[in-house]
Amino acid sequence: MITNLHSFLHQYFTVHDCKVITENDTEMTIQLTRDLDQVLMNRPFYWHYMDKIGRQGEPLSLELDTNTEKKDNNKEWIHYGSPRLQQIFQHIKQQARYTMLYEEKDSLNKSALLPWLVTNLKVQYAGSQKKEDIYSIGLQLINGSIVSNMMNQIESIALQRVMSDYSYTISPIIRPISGFNRIFQFVEDQLLDQNWQWAIESEKLLQEELKLVEYFFDKQEDNQDILNKEKERLHERLQPKIIIEIINAGLFYLKEETTQSIINKART
Structure with a gap:
């Protein structure tokens, strides 16, 4: 069983060429690539517009909290059963099976x-x-x-x-x-x-x-x-x-x- 969700996510993002900007035991800030921005951030109109005007566009970053309990901070809490984790699992199944x-x-x-x-x-x-x-x-x-x-x-x-x-x-x-x-x-x-x-x-x-x-x-x-x-x-x-x-x-x-x-x- 994956007992360390944090390590699992670190591996997922680095394998997909994303940069880990900051990280500690339970928090991480990830600079997404364009590919993962399109997969995870639901901005199809933004990327369509960037392509239309011939610009590269700027992928977003993700600030994640992998603590077992939700904390009062500005980071997105990701845990087993959370929509974000299910989204990642679905991407793995579709693109990196x-x-x-x-x-x-x-x-x-x-x-x-x-x-x-x-x-x-x-x-x-x-x-x-x-x-x-x-x-x-x-x-x-x-x-x-x-x-x-x-x-x-x-x-x-x-x-x-x-x-x-x-x-x-x-x-x-x-x-x-x-x-x-x-x-x-x-x-x-x-x-x-x-x-x-x-x-x-x-x-x-x-x-x-x-x-x-x-x-x-x-x-x-x-x-x-x-x-x-x-x-x-x-x-x-x-x-x-x-x-x-x-x-x-x-x-x-x-x-x-x-x-x-x-x-x-x-x-x-």
């Missing part, structure tokens, strides 16, 4: 880059109470090591879209499609270890509501179609279920020492 990045290096020595499958997943809990969690999982495609909070692990690593000179990639032993299956199984195993009281309570409430509508419509004739629709509506609203959805994924080629460091941290 899959990417390939390479760790930057500046030495003249030839060095290998090892493949990682990095996947960000949204886990939605549906029932009488709804919530969602974000999981960021990295799978090393040579030895099969799995690491949680992968975005936090790589946030300080310089990544680029083009491989540096004197670098070469090692071909995956584990195929990406098999890697996705391993990641899903890993997340499902973690979910099985959670407290399922929410699902028990939601199922209990569903059965109680079904009995009520059956009792009500039992007193009336020729209402079977309405009864069936009411039951369907109750199942849709209260039936406990978990939905796992891929936000985005990528093949990341990292240096051997970086790979070993990530695996070592995951073991501690």
